[in-house]
Amino acid sequence: MGPTAQQVEAVFRADYARAVATLTRQFGDLGLAEDAVPDALAVALATWPDAGVPASPTGWVLTTARHRAIDRLRREGSRSARQREAALLHAADEAREVPVVADDRLRLVFTCCHPALARPAQVALTLRLVAGLQTPAIARAFLVPEPRMAQRLVRAKRKIRDAHIPYRVPTEAELPARLAAVLAVVYLVYNEGYLPSGDTTDADAVALAGEAVRLARLLVELMPDEAEARGLLALLLLGEARRPARRSADGTWVRLADQDRAAWDVALATEGLDLVRWCLRRGAPGPYQVQAAIAAVHTDAPGAAATDWGQVVALYDQLLVFAPTDVVRLNRAIAVAEVAGPGEALRLVDGLDQDGYHLLHATCADLLERLGRAGEARAAYDTALALTANPLERDLLDRRRANLPAPR
């Protein structure tokens, strides 16, 4: 009894990045590699259900995709005879090397996140080529019409070809800046899956967050010495650990302070905490590691009141060195409220220049409420509500506002 179509597709998802990466190196043509892998999938869907899964599916996928790429090269009229020969010769030379080089997927990651590409193109390419997501799924995740997402991918691949963006891991000198872009892409994917907006379903959001975690795991696997890659994975795992508690039984959003900590995923939390400890021993902090350390302080606390808020404030001070932004200052102020009281926190928040940011007004509202200034708190909730369209956030703000003591 052979595998079902879903099982065949699952095998391909697991090997997708490796196959595209290896073929890109062998043929020097990312577009060709990306066409050949789905060709191989079609062959597998036609033959595996009867013949069974081959003994080495990864090897089968690579070999079959390679043959399909050569077929495509021979058939394609758009290439000159000279280009075809060059690509085939290139492939013949490369095939004599070790078939799978560990670096291939890493090269692919860095090509997808090349600074010559705009961030939305980097994100789309990474999800398509490294995570192996289909275009409709990517379009849905980012609320972009499918033809536009397809166009974005085509343009990005064309730019890689026409600008001769190289397919390689950056040099030591370039690496810090280039790695930061890769981590930012994965973090952006995670954020899209963190707070589902009105038009994405919860299932889509969970799947996207899962892709981000898989990508972060891949980065750690490919760059085991990069502390920031581990910091990012830790941050995502500690966030995912809280997912079961982030929504109430009736689907509403639950703030960290109000979450049922017994519902947190212990396995994910433990893995995240282990990674944070590894980072601390390493002693080469960066923005993702510090954010993960902040998340770890929350994870370690038995309850919101028992949190080591002094430690949280100290970590935000450290984060400000890497990311001196008002968003970080706002989050620091929220921790200061627990150490020095809401009055001191409000003074800090009032000094920030982010009038268009709904969470600034939501924070003000919370602090004013705790200071017994219900009228001003109500006005601040109104401002926050006017600035966000996200239904989950609006619902939470509405409920907080309704719970304020009635004006006399």
Place this chain on the structure above:
Amino acid sequence: MPEYLLSVHNTVGAEPPAPEFMERMYAQVSALNDEMHHAGVWVFAGGLQPADTAQVVRRRDDGLVVTDGPYLEGKEVIGGFWIILVPDADQAAAWARRAAQACEGDVEVRAFQPVPRD
């Protein structure tokens, strides 16, 4: 191997640049040109006269007319350019960084289309 255009984009102020600035820039650019020659990547380089010295040939319904330039009225103009021959976009960008430092302006990197040879 692809050729790249490194074009220097300057912001035009009301005042012409100071002589000390021009002198420093010429020295820096000249040193960079030497390095490009040594590395075997230099194809061509040149600085342009100010944009208001340009004339423009425009296509009209009734034929071509010559008018005064520049083509686009704006504060950003191309002040000069290099053409270099390097294997890929990263090496082009590495030379563009040096170019931006040498001429103290922003530099755009664009590959030339391949010349059809069949």
